[in-house]
Amino acid sequence: MTTLNDEIKSGLPQGEAARRNVASRRRTGAIWRTIFLSATIIGLIALSLLIYNVVNEVFGYVATEYAVDPATLSDKPIDELNKDELVAVLQDNMRANAFRTLERDKPMADRSESEVYDLVIERVLKPQTLETWTLRDSWFNKAAIDAQVASEFPEAKLEFRSWLTAGFLTTPMSSDPLRAGVRTALLGSLWMIAITILFAFPIGVGAAIYLEEYATDNRFNRIIQTNINNLAGVPSIIYGMLGLVIFVRTLEPLTSGRIFGADSGNGRTIVAASLTMMLLILPIMIINGQEAIRAVPLSLRQASYGLGATKWQTIWHHVLPNALPGIFTGTILAVSRAIGETAPLIVVGASTFIVTDPDGPFAKFTALPIQIYNWTSRPQPEFAHIAASAIVVLLVMLLSLNAIAVLLRNRFSKRG
Amino acid sequence: MDDKVSIGMDSRRITTTQRETTRPFSLKRQPRLGESIIQGFLLFCGVLSMFTTIGIVVVLGSESIAFFRQVSIVEFVTNTVWSPQIDEFGILPLLLSTLLTSTIAMFIALPTGLAAAIYLSEYASSRARSILKPILEVLAGVPTVVYGYFALKFMTPVLKAVFGEANVNIYNMASAGLVMGIMIIPMVSSMSEDALSAVPRALREGAYGLGATRLETAIKVVLPAGISGIIAAFVVAISRAVGETMIVAVAAGAKPTFTFNPFEAAETMTGHIARISGGDLSYASIDYNSIFAIGLTLFLMTLGLNMVSRRLVRRFREVYE
Numbered sequence: 001m002t003t004l005n006d007e008i009k010s011g012l013p014q015g016e017a018a019r020r021n022v023a024s025r026r027r028t029g030a031i032w033r034t035i036f037l038s039a040t041i042i043g044l045i046a047l048s049l050l051i052y053n054v055v056n057e058v059f060g061y062v063a064t065e066y067a068v069d070p071a072t073l074s075d076k077p078i079d080e081l082n083k084d085e086l087v088a089v090l091q092d093n094m095r096a097n098a099f100r101t102l103e104r105d106k107p108m109a110d111r112s113e114s115e116v117y118d119l120v121i122e123r124v125l126k127p128q129t130l131e132t133w134t135l136r137d138s139w140f141n142k143a144a145i146d147a148q149v150a151s152e153f154p155e156a157k158l159e160f161r162s163w164l165t166a167g168f169l170t171t172p173m174s175s176d177p178l179r180a181g182v183r184t185a186l187l188g189s190l191w192m193i194a195i196t197i198l199f200a201f202p203i204g205v206g207a208a209i210y211l212e213e214y215a216t217d218n219r220f221n222r223i224i225q226t227n228i229n230n231l232a233g234v235p236s237i238i239y240g241m242l243g244l245v246i247f248v249r250t251l252e253p254l255t256s257g258r259i260f261g262a263d264s265g266n267g268r269t270i271v272a273a274s275l276t277m278m279l280l281i282l283p284i285m286i287i288n289g290q291e292a293i294r295a296v297p298l299s300l301r302q303a304s305y306g307l308g309a310t311k312w313q314t315i316w317h318h319v320l321p322n323a324l325p326g327i328f329t330g331t332i333l334a335v336s337r338a339i340g341e342t343a344p345l346i347v348v349g350a351s352t353f354i355v356t357d358p359d360g361p362f363a364k365f366t367a368l369p370i371q372i373y374n375w376t377s378r379p380q381p382e383f384a385h386i387a388a389s390a391i392v393v394l395l396v397m398l399l400s401l402n403a404i405a406v407l408l409r410n411r412f413s414k415r416g
Numbered sequence: 417m418d419d420k421v422s423i424g425m426d427s428r429r430i431t432t433t434q435r436e437t438t439r440p441f442s443l444k445r446q447p448r449l450g451e452s453i454i455q456g457f458l459l460f461c462g463v464l465s466m467f468t469t470i471g472i473v474v475v476l477g478s479e480s481i482a483f484f485r486q487v488s489i490v491e492f493v494t495n496t497v498w499s500p501q502i503d504e505f506g507i508l509p510l511l512l513s514t515l516l517t518s519t520i521a522m523f524i525a526l527p528t529g530l531a532a533a534i535y536l537s538e539y540a541s542s543r544a545r546s547i548l549k550p551i552l553e554v555l556a557g558v559p560t561v562v563y564g565y566f567a568l569k570f571m572t573p574v575l576k577a578v579f580g581e582a583n584v585n586i587y588n589m590a591s592a593g594l595v596m597g598i599m600i601i602p603m604v605s606s607m608s609e610d611a612l613s614a615v616p617r618a619l620r621e622g623a624y625g626l627g628a629t630r631l632e633t634a635i636k637v638v639l640p641a642g643i644s645g646i647i648a649a650f651v652v653a654i655s656r657a658v659g660e661t662m663i664v665a666v667a668a669g670a671k672p673t674f675t676f677n678p679f680e681a682a683e684t685m686t687g688h689i690a691r692i693s694g695g696d697l698s699y700a701s702i703d704y705n706s707i708f709a710i711g712l713t714l715f716l717m718t719l720g721l722n723m724v725s726r727r728l729v730r731r732f733r734e735v736y737e
Contacts, residue, residue, distance in 0.1 A: 025629050025631075025632070026629060028629075028631060029629045029630055029631035029632075032631045033535075033539055033630070033631070035531060036531045036532070036534050036535035036538075036539060037535055037539070039527070039528045039529075039531030039532045039535065040531070040532040040535045040536060040540075040548050040552075040605075042528055042532070042598075042601065043532065043548070043551055043552045043555050043601055043602065043605075044548070044551050046555060046598045046601075047551060047554060047555050047558075049566075049570065050558065050562070050563075050566050050570075053565075053566060053569060053570045054562075054565075057569070202461075203461045203464060204461075205461075206457060206458045206460075206461030206462075207458070207461035207462045207464065207465065209458050209461075210455075210458035210459055210461055210462040211462055214455060214458060214459070215462070221462075223466075224462050224463065224465065224466060227465055227466055227469050228465045229722075229726075230469070230719065230722055230723075231465055231468060231469060233652065233655055233656075233718060233719075233721075233722040234472065234659075234715065234718060234719070235658070235659025235660070235661070235686065235714060235715075235718055236659070236661065237659065237661045237686050237689055237690060237711070237714075238472060238476070238659075238711055238714065238715050238718075239472075240693070241475065241476065241689070241693075241707070241708060241711045242468070242471055242472050242475050244693065245475040245479070246471055246475065249699065279468050282464070282465065282468070283465065286465070310448060310451055311451060312450070312451050312454050312455075336557060339559075340557075340558075340559025340560070340561070340562075341559070342559065342560065342561040342661070342662045343560075343661035343662055343665075343686070343690055346665075346690050346693060346694045347689065347690065347693040347694075349693075352694075369559055369561045369662075372561050372562070372565065373561050373564070373662065373665070373666065376561070376564060376565045376568060376569075376666055377666065384569060387565060388565070391562050391565060394559060394562070395558070395562070398557060398558075398559070399554075402554075402557060
């Protein structure tokens with residue numbers, strides 16, 4: 001016994017050497033621990049940088065100059081004019097046709113004073129953006145900005161502006177970044193998502209039920225399962241190409257609404273985009289749904305069968321209600337994927353410039369991510385500001401969806 | 417009490433007498449129309465995914481055949497110029513920039529993601545996990561077009577500041593690749609963490625019992641045991657990078673260029689598909705057919721990678737009781 005122990009000991013470091021060995025191993029351990037931790041922190045840093053970069057562009061100083069000098073419009077400063085005087089200014093300084101169009105959209109009598117004031121600014125004074133600054137510059141280099149404005153644009157008005165305003169949400173797209181908004185894009189995204197859910201939810205849940213409750217372990221069902229797993233890994237742009245050929249071109253009479261009497265010219269409509277998105281999120285929804293259904297205890301089903309329920313009665317009254325929170329969570333996650341997807345929409349042919357609200361499933365449309373892509377691609381710095389503002393809108397939408405998912409999960413997991 | 421019993425006896429007698437005259441109550445499975453219809457619908461839902469795959473293969477295949485009638489496959493895979501205006505259709509420049517951006521992304525995502533997974537599964541307290549995991553989940557949920565913005569408006573200026581204004585193009589593969597790497601970190605870390613967490617506790621305790629440090633346990637015991645899942649995560653990450661569209665469409669450039677220099681602008685396969693189909697595209701043109709040939713190449717690459725990943729998992733999986 002002692003000889004064996006001695007043999008083992010002779011191969012191992014002894015005394016001082018052993019202490020040094022342990023100490024150095026501990027040191028290596030501590031170094032790597034720091035490395036592992038910093039790798040995890042990289043995510044946090046990246047997220048903060050991303051948010052910082054977006055917010056940095058959303059606020060900041062803007063130097064604008066009116067195309068027409070306000071002093072030439074009236075004897076009084078325009079801030080002091082009352083509504084009738086403002087209307088008069090409008091009438092005097094706009095082409096008659098343009099004024100009639102405004103009058104037709106909404107009579108001047110029905111417009112409030114501030115609305116008319118905004119019209120005067122927009123249609124008569126026509127502010128031009130000369131230069132914009134980021135939040136960081138506005139904060140730390142105010143003096144330099146003042147000096148630059150004073151020397152380069154002595155006529156200009158310098159004001160601190162948030163590019164993301166309530167007006168940004170409610171005004172349609174415009175080629176002028178000062179007046180552009182995301183109304184059309186937001187509505188387009190909401191329409192698209194609503195229709196996507198309408199199709200994807202029943203089919204996704206149905207497929208999940210089939211695979212978990214009905215499918216026996218045979219070759220056919222194994223192929224279906226493998227196929228769904230493979231589809232989840234197909235790049236989204238491929239779905240876009242599938243949608244382009246199948247929904248936009250082949251099913252054009254259906255997706256352009258011609259057979260429903262609402263012809264929109266071609267198949268590049270909300271329905272086509274929604275169906276494409278449906279195919280894209282179905283694999284995710286099915287896989288999440290399967291997990292939720294699998295988590296329902298077998299004893300529930302057996303109790304139901306024991307009382308004489310049929311298979312569908314068991315599923316409808318016992319399995320589904322218990323799996324529903326999980327299914328909802330999975331659906332929300334899939335939907336938030338669909339809201340942020342851009343590539344398939346580009347391929348399916350979402351419009352990049354459109355000012356009319358979508359009025360139904362067969363309308364031409366644009367979507368938030370498309371708008372962000374479009375604005376990001378423009379070289380002029382003003383567009384970076386509105387791209388950033390649109391990103392904030394999109395991220396807030398996604399975060400609130402995810403918050404709902406987390407709440408659902410917590411609320412129902414406690415009950416079970 | 418007696419009444420009830422007699423009634424029970426009575427009814428039983430009735431059924432026994434009836435048995436001779438009417439059909440006996442059958443315990444055999446009965447056809448139920450409603451149930452069959454429902455089951456049929458559910459089967460349809462399940463099979464729909466097959467149609468999706470068939471649809472993808474048929475659509476990409478048929479349009480590609482139309483393309484390959486005009487351009488030989490040999491030219492497609494060997495020509496280093498992609499320029500539809502002068503009838504040059506070589507996929508190599510697009511493929512090269514896809515591979516370059518993906519490689520850069522993997523240099524970021526794989527080590528960082530794996531290290532984060534090791535930290536989360538082997539080191540982090542449950543408190544730290546509850547803070548760090550949601551952050552990674554948020555990062556995974558950010559839409560790719562936002563990452564594109566981040567690449568163009570943040571990463572490119574940083575690269576310009578570090579490597580010199582003149583050396584870095586405003587659109588370049590490096591910035592797209594780096595940001596793509598950041599985007600993929602959460603995916604690698606969450607899949608790898610699942611693989612590491614699945615390793616039984618007994619293995620770790622055995623290692624500690626033999627005097628191993630935490631690091632030695634993690635690297636020499638847990639990591640090899642979970643290697644199949646980790647490799648699968650890596651392969652899926654590569655396939656994700658190859659198929660990523662918006663970051664490269666925004667930040668990598670809009671001209672197919674055959675270059676190995678990551679600071680040059682070069683369009684990737686996905687970027688090219690997005691740009692061409694985003695414009696006014698005539699369905700009868702060879703441009704239209706050509707994006708399907710690229711799409712087919714892309715589809716086969718990602719499908720191959722996903723299948724490799726599944727095979728690797730099955731091959732190297734260690735089964736523990």
